[in-house]
Amino acid sequence: MTQRAYNFNAGPSALPQEVLEKAQQQLVNFRDSGMSIMEMSHRSAIFDEVHNEAIALLKKLYAIPENYEVLFLQGGASLQFTMVPMNFLAADQKASYILSGSWSEKAFKEAKLFGTPVEVASTKDNQYRNIPALEDIHFNEEDAYVHITSNNTIYGTQWREFPETENIPLIADMSSDILSKPIDIQKFGLIYAGAQKNLGPSGVTVVIIRKDLLEKANKNIPTMLKYTTHADSNSLYNTPPTFGIYMLGEVLKWVEAKGGVAEIEKHNELKAKVIYDAIDNSNGFYKGHAVPESRSLMNITFRVTDEELEKQFLTEAKAAGFVGLNGHRSVGGCRASTYNAVPLEACEALRDFMVDFQQKHQA
Structure with a gap:
């Protein structure tokens, strides 16, 4: 397969x-x-x-x-x-x-x-x-x-x-x-x-x-x-x-x-933290849309601060096997939807890709 x-x-x-x-x-x-x-x-x-x-x-x-x-x-x-x-x-x-x-x-x-x-x-x-x-x-x-x-x-x-x-x-x-x-x-x-x-x-x-x-x-x-x-x-x-x-x-x-909804919540918090940390630790290379106290555990929205690099980010992410990272057509940007069935490994892979992309392209 x-x-x-x-x-x-x-x-x-x-x-x-x-x-x-x-x-x-x-x-x-x-x-x-x-x-x-x-x-x-x-x-x-x-x-x-x-x-x-x-x-x-x-x-x-x-x-x-x-x-x-x-x-x-x-x-x-x-x-x-x-x-x-x-x-x-x-x-x-x-x-x-x-x-x-x-x-x-x-x-x-x-x-x-x-x-x-x-x-x-x-x-x-x-x-x-x-x-x-x-x-x-x-x-x-x-x-x-x-x-x-x-x-x-x-x-x-x-x-x-x-x-x-x-x-x-x-x-x-x-x-x-x-x-x-x-x-x-x-x-x-x-x-x-x-x-x-x-x-x-x-x-x-x-x-x-x-x-x-x-x-x-x-x-x-x-x-x-x-x-x-x-x-x-x-x-x-x-x-x-x-x-x-x-x-x-x-x-x-x-x-x-999986242990019920309470355990699912813990898993969702862990998954979201992996990606939010990549955004917050990027020194402004990535910028989250939502203010921290309102952040969703289900939909992580962010921008690459350089518009041309953002296009390249999405293109390279797609080539690397990441699906659905484009933001909604009405607002653009990037969005990672980390619903219940999205595994932690996928979130870790995205984090690694984000860190690697930043290291390659940050001025």
Whole structure:
């Protein structure tokens, strides 16, 4: 087999090699059925077991209380930008949106179609280099909900602490850091996340939603856009992304085998430190985008201070087997996405490449 690439893609991103190899072994004949899991009915007993195993394991790993539902949907986080206000923001209501990057801007824009989203904090004026300070954020107790994006893939920032919203439901887009560290689920009314960064392949969207919110949701919207439709049918109202759910379950088993989310967090901290140290110890040759107290453990964004050298850096990195190091097309620069499945060895290899490149080209 060709040597595995050093995969730093922002999404779809690296999957655990053990999971890929297991899927390869099971691809043609899943559990002695004579079929691939991609060929069998989503109503079959075999798939029902796979589906429920994945739900149960996610609840276990994240200590999700009984008063929450776990849903497997489609459409990515981008559809959730619409579903959230469609279900919970009436035309005469306001909701608080905290802007910390491009994806929170997109969510804010969609909410304007249904009610009145209010920008209660933003770090756009600082080029989204940091997360808003908690003491600067103020809510109205009549808000329908508060929306945040927990990790910002483009700018490389991440919430360390979440705002206290008391009786106002806190809704979070956790697409790029879900399952990367332990969180208190009970702080949130709803969490949503595309699977393609930490949970599995693209095509599955996980929603964790408090049951009392389901009871309050708008009933006068299309069937497929109601959370209650999917909660009432255990996410099997229509044909789900069966292979994606199977892979998600296998990734969850991998997380459990690694010691659970707390151990995954320790590993993520170590990986990120390896690369951040290379930036911080470069005497200005590399410059991080995010301020240190807001740095993401999932997306490490930086520039080579000389623009022409930056182009050369990315070209040589690609030739050396590093994939996905180009920054987002909207901001440029460099970005290393170090999601759960990215091994420490890949981060060490990138550090070594960065140090070597600097030694060759620093004036």
